[in-house]
Amino acid sequence: MKKYIHWIDRKAHTARNSILISTHIDFNQNGLGVFRILFGLYSLLFSEHYWGWLKSIPSALYRNTRWNFFNIFSDFPADWFIDIMDITMLICMVCITIGYRTRLTSMVAFFIMLIMDGFAYNLGKIDHEIMMTLIFPILAFTNSRAKIAIRPETHTTKKTHDRAIALYAIVIVFGLFTSGVPKIPWMDFNTSTNGILRWYYEGYYVSDRVHLLAPYFKYVPIFLVEITDHFIPLFEMAGLYFLLKSRKTWYTWLFALCVFHLGNTLVLNIPFIPQVFAYGVFILPKFYNLYLKNARLNLWVIYPIGIILGCNNLFGILFKNQSTYFPIENNLYTGLATWIVLTILALSILLKKHPKPDTPL
Amino acid sequence: MSQLTTNKYFFIVTALAFLLGIPFLAKIAFSSKEIYPSVVMPAAGSKVNIGKDGTCTFEKRQLYGIDPKTGTEIELNHTRFIFPAPIHDLRGMIMNDLGLFTYDKHTDQYTEVTNWWRQKLKEQHCSENVIIARKLKIDSKDFSQTVIDEKIYTLD
Numbered sequence: 406m407k408k409y410i411h412w413i414d415r416k417a418h419t420a421r422n423s424i425l426i427s428t429h430i431d432f433n434q435n436g437l438g439v440f441r442i443l444f445g446l447y448s449l450l451f452s453e454h455y456w457g458w459l460k461s462i463p464s465a466l467y468r469n470t471r472w473n474f475f476n477i478f479s480d481f482p483a484d485w486f487i488d489i490m491d492i493t494m495l496i497c498m499v500c501i502t503i504g505y506r507t508r509l510t511s512m513v514a515f516f517i518m519l520i521m522d523g524f525a526y527n528l529g530k531i532d533h534e535i536m537m538t539l540i541f542p543i544l545a546f547t548n549s550r551a552k553i554a555i556r557p558e559t560h561t562t563k564k565t566h567d568r569a570i571a572l573y574a575i576v577i578v579f580g581l582f583t584s585g586v587p588k589i590p591w592m593d594f595n596t597s598t599n600g601i602l603r604w605y606y607e608g609y610y611v612s613d614r615v616h617l618l619a620p621y622f623k624y625v626p627i628f629l630v631e632i633t634d635h636f637i638p639l640f641e642m643a644g645l646y647f648l649l650k651s652r653k654t655w656y657t658w659l660f661a662l663c664v665f666h667l668g669n670t671l672v673l674n675i676p677f678i679p680q681v682f683a684y685g686v687f688i689l690p691k692f693y694n695l696y697l698k699n700a701r702l703n704l705w706v707i708y709p710i711g712i713i714l715g716c717n718n719l720f721g722i723l724f725k726n727q728s729t730y731f732p733i734e735n736n737l738y739t740g741l742a743t744w745i746v747l748t749i750l751a752l753s754i755l756l757k758k759h760p761k762p763d764t765p766l
Numbered sequence: 767m768s769q770l771t772t773n774k775y776f777f778i779v780t781a782l783a784f785l786l787g788i789p790f791l792a793k794i795a796f797s798s799k800e801i802y803p804s805v806v807m808p809a810a811g812s813k814v815n816i817g818k819d820g821t822c823t824f825e826k827r828q829l830y831g832i833d834p835k836t837g838t839e840i841e842l843n844h845t846r847f848i849f850p851a852p853i854h855d856l857r858g859m860i861m862n863d864l865g866l867f868t869y870d871k872h873t874d875q876y877t878e879v880t881n882w883w884r885q886k887l888k889e890q891h892c893s894e895n896v897i898i899a900r901k902l903k904i905d906s907k908d909f910s911q912t913v914i915d916e917k918i919y920t921l922d
Contacts, residue, residue, distance in 0.1 A: 410776050417775035458850035465865030465879035466851075468858055472792065473802040519803055528851055529858010531800050533807060575782065580807045583790045587811035602822060603814040606906055611826040612853070627820060638811075 420649055425567050427648055427655040428574040428687060430547075432563040434698055436690025438504070438552025441544050442707055443689060444682055445502025449714035451739070453537070453679075454494045454514070456521040457722055460484045467527050475523035482524060490517050491722050495715055501544060502711035504554020508545040515541035536580060536683035543573050543686055553702060573686055574655070578644035581662075585641025591634040596627050600634050604673055614674035616737060622672045640665070652759060656691075659684055660751035667744040676740020681747055692750040695757050821907035825914070827860055828900050831892025840892055847886050860899050866919055880921045895921045 430436055448454055459481050469476045482490075494517045500510040518538045526532065544550065546569040550558040591600035605622055608614035640661065647658035662684055670676045693700075789804030800806060814822045829842040845853050859865070864883060869875040884894040901915035 410773050413779060414773040414776035417779040421775060421778075461882075462851055463865060463879035463882045464875045465868040466859060466862065467865075467868075468862045471800050471802065473800075475802070523802055526802055528855040529862070530854050531802050531806075531808070532854065535803065535805055538803075539805075576786075576805050579786050579790075580805050583793075583805070584807035584809045586790075586794070587809035590811060591813060593813075597816050597818075598813045599816055599822075600811065600813045602816065603812060603824060604810065606814060606822060606824045607826070610824070610904060610906070610909070627816065 423649045424571045424574060427652045428570045429567065430570055430690045431694050432548050432566050434694040435552040436694040437547050437549035438554060439693045440685060440689045441504065441549040442502055442553060444540065445498055445711060448498050449502065449711060449718060452718055454498065454518060455491055456487055456525060457491050459525060460487055462528065468529055469527065471531065473523055473526055475527060490521055492719065493517060495718055495722065499711055499715035503708045504550065505556045507550030507554060507558060511541045511545035533677060533679050536577065537679040539573060539576055540682055540686060543569055553704060555708060574648055577683060578648050581641045581644050585638045588638035591638055596631045599630060601630055608673050616674050617741065618671040619674055656751065656755050659687055660755055663744060663748040663751045667748050670741050670744050674737055676737055678736060678740050678743065681743045685747060688747055688751050688754065691754050695754060821905065823903050823905050826902045826904055827857065828902060830898040831887050831890060832896050834893040839898065840890065842890055846889065864897065864919060884921055
């Protein structure tokens with residue numbers, strides 16, 4: 406038994422080192438600070454974190470049929486509680502954007518999102534937002550809080566920074582793995598059954614997903630669609646291999662993920678916008694550190710934008726019972742634009758020769 | 767304690783495997799259940815049958831109201847009907863019988879949910895007392911629809 410435990414321990418140690426190298430983002434550079442600002446501005450602009458709409462949903466639609474921790478409650482929270490959560494979240498997002506007490510506000514935002522999404526999921530579906538929720542601890546435990554901030558917090562250690570990013574990579578890889586495993590039945594070498602076409606037809610004819618390239622997908626030869634049916638589960642399950650192999654393969658997998666989501670947006674009209682920032686944790690800071698590290702950011706432009714957006718959303722929450730700066734219908738095209746940008750950035754990271762890590766890991 | 771220090775990475779891997787793996791295994795074992803909070807992504811791994819001519823059949827859930835003037839059925843716009851709830855919650859709401867059987871008819875919660883649906887029916891110019899929920903099988907060849915399940919809800 407001891408022999409096996411030692412063997413697993415040695416393998417796990419090697420894996421840990423490989424993951425730290427693959428996911429390394431320079432501790433001394435500003436990349437994650439820029440990511441923090443972009444994440445904050447996006448959230449404020451599109452009111453990504455807002456649950457005021459729950460106030461108008463009747464209690465009878467609260468559905469306790471899943472093992473949702475929030476089943477300990479039998480109803481949606483009271484209106485005053487939702488308002489407090491929304492306003493606190495808004496204050497946190499403004500603080501995160503401008504970099505004021507980032508660790509505290511990120512962790513408060515993390516718990517609010519975990520709780521409020523838990524209530525919202527009791528309507529019926531547990532959705533993809535957990536990846537977005539787990540970005541907040543990344544902001545709290547990396548150098549994102551020390552860079553380009555109105556009140557830099559410099560007491561994060563490099564060790565914590567590296568480990569937080571590596572752990573998030575494991576979470577992403579595992580999340581995709583859980584999405585890939587149930588699709589194994591798609592790999593049936595049988596053109597008379599198809600998994601993607603179920604997504605496509607139901608989306609096209611039931612959910613009105615008829616935009617961009619969706620009308621043309623039905624003309625794709627069935628054998629090509631069948632090949633994709635085999636490729637997708639394998640690709641989703643293979644993340645750990647790419648993560649462990651090398652930094653180059655990790656970024657190749659991330660680039661392929663961006664292409665995959667771009668394809669989803671174009672053909673199935675499902676933009677999965679929360680994933681933009683989940684993969685963005687690795688792509689945006691890396692791109693900034695590789696290509697734009699000498700760029701001069703005018704913080705006195707960014708800060709007022711964050712505060713103005715925050716005030717706008719506060720007005721919406723208090724007086725209009727909505728916090729949407731841009732209508733939700735724009736999300737498909739917002740998703741398309743962001744996936745195109747992220748794909749290009751991921752490709753440019755792949756093409757650039759990476760400098761060696763700043764200090765030995 | 768020394769064992770813990772010596773085999774640090776073994777214990778980290780075991781802890782991670784439990785933390786991440788158990789919710790996932792629970793979802794695989796009990797497909798209608800899902801643990802939250804957990805890192806488990808929705809997958810939707812089912813398939814459609816494709817005919818030799820490339821056509822297929824697939825299922826659709828559709829809600830209908832009744833035109834108060836003509837008595838004919840009107841297909842409801844789902845996005846507007848359940849607004850501000852997101853459209854991906856429609857299925858859950860239908861599975862939950864639109865919340866109409868969650869509470870007794872004499873309760874405030876029942877009155878609240880019936881008033882909500884009445885308002886939604888009114889917005890789409892339908893009679894305010896009937897919602898029809900159907901599960902349809904659609905043939906992609908000619909888009910003919912076969913009703914495979916139907917429920918009629920009376921908002922009294």
